[in-house]
Amino acid sequence: MNYYIDTPQFRHHLQHPLMKRIVELKERNYTDKDNYEYAPIDFEDTMDSYDKVLEVVGEICAEIIEPNAEAVDQSGPTIHDGRVTYAEPTRRNLEALNKAELMGMGLHRKYGGLNFSMVPYMMSADMVSRADASFQNIWMLQDCGETIYEFAEEQQKNKYLPRIVKGETMSMDLTEPDAGSDLQAVMLKASYNETEGQWYLNGVKRFITNGDADIHLVLARSEEGTKDARGLSMFVYDKKQGGVTVRRIENKMGIKGAPTCELVFKNAKAELIGTRRMGLIRYVMSLMNGARLGIMAQSVGLSDAAYREAYNYAIERRQFGKPIIEFPAVYEMIANIRAKTDASRTMLYETARFVDMYKTLEDISKERKLTPEERTEMKHYSRLADAFTPLGKGMTSEYANQNAYDAIQVHGGSGYMKDYKCERLYRDARITNIYEGTTQLQVVAAIRHVTTGTYLQQIREYEKEVVVPELEPLKRALSKMAQMYEKLVELVTTPKDEDYLDFHARRLVECAGHIIMGHLLLQDANRNPELFRRSAEVYIHYGQVEVIKNYNSVTKSRIEDMGYYKLMPEK
Amino acid sequence: MAFNIIVLAKQVPDTRNIGKDAMKADGTVNRGALPAIFNPEDLNALEQALGIKDRYPGSTITMLTMGPGRAADILREGLFRGADDGVLLTDRAFAGADTLATSYALSTAVRKIGKYDLIICGRQAIDGDTAQVGPQVAEKLNIPQVTYAEEIEEINNGKARVKRRLENGVETVESPLPLLVTVNGSARTCRPRNAKLLLKFKHAKTVTERQAENIDYIDIYSTRPYLNLTEWGVADVDADIELCGLSGSPTKVKKIENVVFQTKESKHLSGSDDEIEQLMIELIANHTIG
Numbered sequence: 049m050n051y052y053i054d055t056p057q058f059r060h061h062l063q064h065p066l067m068k069r070i071v072e073l074k075e076r077n078y079t080d081k082d083n084y085e086y087a088p089i090d091f092e093d094t095m096d097s098y099d100k101v102l103e104v105v106g107e108i109c110a111e112i113i114e115p116n117a118e119a120v121d122q123s124g125p126t127i128h129d130g131r132v133t134y135a136e137p138t139r140r141n142l143e144a145l146n147k148a149e150l151m152g153m154g155l156h157r158k159y160g161g162l163n164f165s166m167v168p169y170m171m172s173a174d175m176v177s178r179a180d181a182s183f184q185n186i187w188m189l190q191d192c193g194e195t196i197y198e199f200a201e202e203q204q205k206n207k208y209l210p211r212i213v214k215g216e217t218m219s220m221d222l223t224e225p226d227a228g229s230d231l232q233a234v235m236l237k238a239s240y241n242e243t244e245g246q247w248y249l250n251g252v253k254r255f256i257t258n259g260d261a262d263i264h265l266v267l268a269r270s271e272e273g274t275k276d277a278r279g280l281s282m283f284v285y286d287k288k289q290g291g292v293t294v295r296r297i298e299n300k301m302g303i304k305g306a307p308t309c310e311l312v313f314k315n316a317k318a319e320l321i322g323t324r325r326m327g328l329i330r331y332v333m334s335l336m337n338g339a340r341l342g343i344m345a346q347s348v349g350l351s352d353a354a355y356r357e358a359y360n361y362a363i364e365r366r367q368f369g370k371p372i373i374e375f376p377a378v379y380e381m382i383a384n385i386r387a388k389t390d391a392s393r394t395m396l397y398e399t400a401r402f403v404d405m406y407k408t409l410e411d412i413s414k415e416r417k418l419t420p421e422e423r424t425e426m427k428h429y430s431r432l433a434d435a436f437t438p439l440g441k442g443m444t445s446e447y448a449n450q451n452a453y454d455a456i457q458v459h460g461g462s463g464y465m466k467d468y469k470c471e472r473l474y475r476d477a478r479i480t481n482i483y484e485g486t487t488q489l490q491v492v493a494a495i496r497h498v499t500t501g502t503y504l505q506q507i508r509e510y511e512k513e514v515v516v517p518e519l520e521p522l523k524r525a526l527s528k529m530a531q532m533y534e535k536l537v538e539l540v541t542t543p544k545d546e547d548y549l550d551f552h553a554r555r556l557v558e559c560a561g562h563i564i565m566g567h568l569l570l571q572d573a574n575r576n577p578e579l580f581r582r583s584a585e586v587y588i589h590y591g592q593v594e595v596i597k598n599y600n601s602v603t604k605s606r607i608e609d610m611g612y613y614k615l616m617p618e619k
Numbered sequence: 620m621a622f623n624i625i626v627l628a629k630q631v632p633d634t635r636n637i638g639k640d641a642m643k644a645d646g647t648v649n650r651g652a653l654p655a656i657f658n659p660e661d662l663n664a665l666e667q668a669l670g671i672k673d674r675y676p677g678s679t680i681t682m683l684t685m686g687p688g689r690a691a692d693i694l695r696e697g698l699f700r701g702a703d704d705g706v707l708l709t710d711r712a713f714a715g716a717d718t719l720a721t722s723y724a725l726s727t728a729v730r731k732i733g734k735y736d737l738i739i740c741g742r743q744a745i746d747g748d749t750a751q752v753g754p755q756v757a758e759k760l761n762i763p764q765v766t767y768a769e770e771i772e773e774i775n776n777g778k779a780r781v782k783r784r785l786e787n788g789v790e791t792v793e794s795p796l797p798l799l800v801t802v803n804g805s806a807r808t809c810r811p812r813n814a815k816l817l818l819k820f821k822h823a824k825t826v827t828e829r830q831a832e833n834i835d836y837i838d839i840y841s842t843r844p845y846l847n848l849t850e851w852g853v854a855d856v857d858a859d860i861e862l863c864g865l866s867g868s869p870t871k872v873k874k875i876e877n878v879v880f881q882t883k884e885s886k887h888l889s890g891s892d893d894e895i896e897q898l899m900i901e902l903i904a905n906h907t908i909g
Contacts, residue, residue, distance in 0.1 A: 085818075101814045101818070104817060107811055108811050144810070144811060147811070148812065150814050162818075
C-alpha cells in the first residue's frame with residue numbers, strides 16, 4: 049500500500065501551473081546542485097524529486113504509521129518523573145521518518161533540509177494525518193523550525209536547525225491556564241540576568257502539544273509590569289539545559305498519541321529569538337499561520353480516511369439483499385464526504401501555493417533587493433495567504449468533523465463500537481476546529497477579507513478562467529452564488545453595526561468559502577474531469593444550497609432579532 | 620572494525636498479488652503482467668547488511684544482481700537505502716539459468732569483486748522458491764554458510780554470531796569470516812528508502828541505460844561518477860560460457876501443470892429425515908466420516 053500512489057489527487061495538485069514559478073524561486077536558478085548531491089538540476093528534476101520523495105512518505109504512512117495507529121490510540125504516551133515517554137509504536141514511527149531523513153523537509157539545504165516547497169511538504173502532512181492524526185501533530189511541529197529560520201540569529205539557526213533535521217522534536221509553548229484564545233494574557237516570566245547575560249523562564253504552560261520536546265519555542269513576558277501583547281517576547285528553550293518538567297499529561301478525547309502537557313518552568317535557561325516585545329505581535333502570528341496550514345493538512349488527511357472507511361464499509365455491508373451503498377440515503381452521504389474532502393484538499397494546496405510564493409520571495413529579499421514586480425507579487429500572495437489560511441483552516445476542520453460524523457453514520461451501530469476505525473477518526477477530528485484557533489476565531493481573522501473584498505477579488509480572478517462547455521452550468525451557478533454573497537456583504541455591512549457584522553460573520557465567511565472552493569474544484573474538473581467532475585458537481589450544489597440558506601438567514605431576520613439570542617445574566 | 624559486504628538480490632515478478640493474467644496458457648509465469656519487485660527476503664538481507672553498516676561505521680555494501688537490463692532497479696533500490704555501489708550481471712549467455720548456473724555466474728562475479736567479509740542474501744526468491752542459490756554460491760566459493768538467519772547479532776575477532784530461525788525454535792551459531800548468510804523472512808523488515816540518498820542516486824544508470832535514446836542530463840555522468848552503475852557480462856567475470864545460462868543448467872522442466880482449485884458443486888437439502896439419512900450413508904460410504 050502506498051498513500052501517495054492510491055490518491056491520484058496528489059499528482060494532480062502537484063502539477064498545478066503555479067508550481068513552475070514556485071520552484072524557480074525556491075531553487076534560485078538551481079545553484080545548489082553544485083554543492084549538494086541531492087539538489088535538483090532543473091524544474092523537471094525538482095518535480096521528479098518531489099514525486100519520488102512523496103512516494104517514500106506514502107509508503108511509510110501506509111506500511112508503518114497506519115498499522116501502528118490503533119495501538120498508539122490505545123496505549124498513548126506515559127509520564128514518569130516529569131518526563132514523557134511516547135507510546136512504543138509512536139517511537140517507531142519517528143524512527144522510520146528519521147532514518148528516511150524526512151525531517152526538516154522545508155528547511156534550506158545548508159541546514160541539512162530538503163528545501164521542499166510547501167506543497168509537497170503539506171502533501172506529506174496530509175498523508176501522515178490519514179495514517180495517524182495524532183502522529184501528524186508530533187511530526188508537524190518541526191514546522192517551528194521555520195520560525196527559528198525566519199527570526200533567529202544565524203548562530204541560533206546553525207545551532208538548532210540541523211538538530212531538527214536530525215529528528216529532534218519541537219513544541220510551541222504558548223497557552224497558559226489563563227491565556228488560551230487570548231494570548232495577550234500570557235504571564236510566564238522571562239527575566240534577564242545582566243551579569244550572566246542569560247534569560248531565565250519561570251511559570252506554567254498548559255495544553256502544550258508534545259510538551260516534552262527537545263526544542264521549545266516559548267512565549268513569555270519579558271517586560272515587567274506590562275499586561276498586554278507588547279510585553280511578550282519569544283524564546284527558545286533547549287531541553288539539554290534543563291529546568292522544565294512535565295507536571296501532567298492530559299487525558300484527551302482524541303489524538304491520544306500526541307502528549308498534551310502541563311509544563312513547569314523553574315529557572316529554565318532560554319535564548320531570546322529576534323527582537324524583544326515582538327513575541328506575540330509578529331512571531332506568534334507567523335508561527336500560528338504555519339500551524340494553521342498544518343491543521344488544514346491534518347483535517348484533509350482525516351477527511352480522506354473517513355471517506356475511505358465509509359466507502360469501503362458501504363460497498364461490503366449488505367442489507368435488504370444489496371450493498372448499502374446502493375441506497376440513495378447512503379450514497380448521498382458518501383458523495384458528500386468525498387466532495388468535501390476533495391474541496392478541502394484543493395483549498396489546502398491553493399493556500400500552500402500562496403504561502404510558498406510570498407514566503408519564498410520574502411526569503412529572497414534577505415539575499416538581494418526584489419524587483420518592483422517581485423515586491424508586488426510578494427504583497428499580492430501575502431495578502432492571499434493571510435486571507436486563505438483562516439478561511440481554509442475553518443472550513444476544512446469543520447468538514448473533517450462532518451465527514452467523520454457521517455462516516456460513523458454510514459457504519460450504523462458498528463461505527464459506534466471501538467472495533468471500527470471511524471470511531472477514532474471522529475475523536476481525532478474533534479480537536480481540529482478547536483486548536484490553533486477555534487473556527488469562531490478563524491472567522492474573526494477572515495472577516496476583514498470579506499469586508500475589504502480580498503475574497504471577492506479572488507473570486508473575480510477565478511471567474512476569468514475558461515472552462516469546457518460541459519462545465520459552464522457550474523460556472524454560472526458559482527457566479528450566481530457570488531452575486532448573492534456580494535449582496536449579503538452589503539446587507540450586513542450597511543448598518544455599520546459591529547455586533548450585527550459579528551453576528552453574521554461566520555455566515556459571510558462560509559459563503560466566501562463555498563464559492564472559492566467551488567471554483568477550485570471547477571478548475572480541477574476542467575483539468576482532470578475523470579477525477580473531479582463528480583465532486584465539483586456535488587460540492588457546488590451543496591455550496592449553492594448553503595449560500596441560499598445563509599442568504600435567507602440574513603434577509604429573513606431583523607437587526608433587532610439579535611436581542612433574542614442574548615442569553616446572559618443581567619448586569 | 621569495518622566489513623565489506625556483498626548483498627545478492629534478485630528482481631522477481633510479484634507473485635503475491637496475482638491477477639487473472641498472471642499465468643500464460645502453457646502454465647508459465649506471465650512476467651509482463653506482474654510488476655517486477657525486489658525479492659522480499661533479499662530486502663531482509665539488505666537490512667541485515669545495513670544494520671552492520673550502522674553498527675560498524677566504514678563498512679561497505681555492494682549490491683550484486685543478475686538479470687536483464689531492468690534489474691538495475693534492484694541496484695538503485697539498494698543505493699536508496701544505504702548500499703555503496705552495485706553490480707549488474709547481465710548477458711544473453713546468462714539467460715535460462717537454473718540454480719546451478721546462476722550460482723556459478725554469481726560466484727564468478729563475487730570473485731571479480733574480490734575483497735569481502737560477508738555475503739548476505741535472502742533465503743529464497745518468490746518466483747522459484749528453491750532456496751538453493753545462496754548455499755550453492757557458498758559452496759562454489761568454498762566458504763562457510765549460515766542459512767535461515769534472523770539476525771546477524773555481532774561480528775568479533777573474525778567471527779560472526781548469527782541467530783537462525785528454525786522450525787521449532789531459534790539457534791545461535793558462530794562462524795568464521797568470510798561467510799555467506801541466507802536471511803529468513805522473519806528477520807527485521809527493511810528500512811524505507813532514504814530521501815536524500817534517493818535524490819542523490821535517482822539518476823544512477825548502467826552503461827546500457829545511459830546509451831538509451833533521449834536520456835536526460837547526460838553530462839552528469841562524468842561529473843558525478845557515483846551515478847555510473849557497474850555492468851558485467853560473461854567476459855568481464857571470466858566465466859566459462861558452457862557453465863552459464865541454459866547450457867550450464869542440468870535442470871530440465873519436463874512438464875508444467877496448471878493447478879486450479881475448484882470447489883465442488885453444492886447440494887441443497889431440505890432437512891427432512893430421509894435426506895439426512897441419505898447424506899449420512901453417503902458420507903460414511905466415501906469415508907468422509909466414520
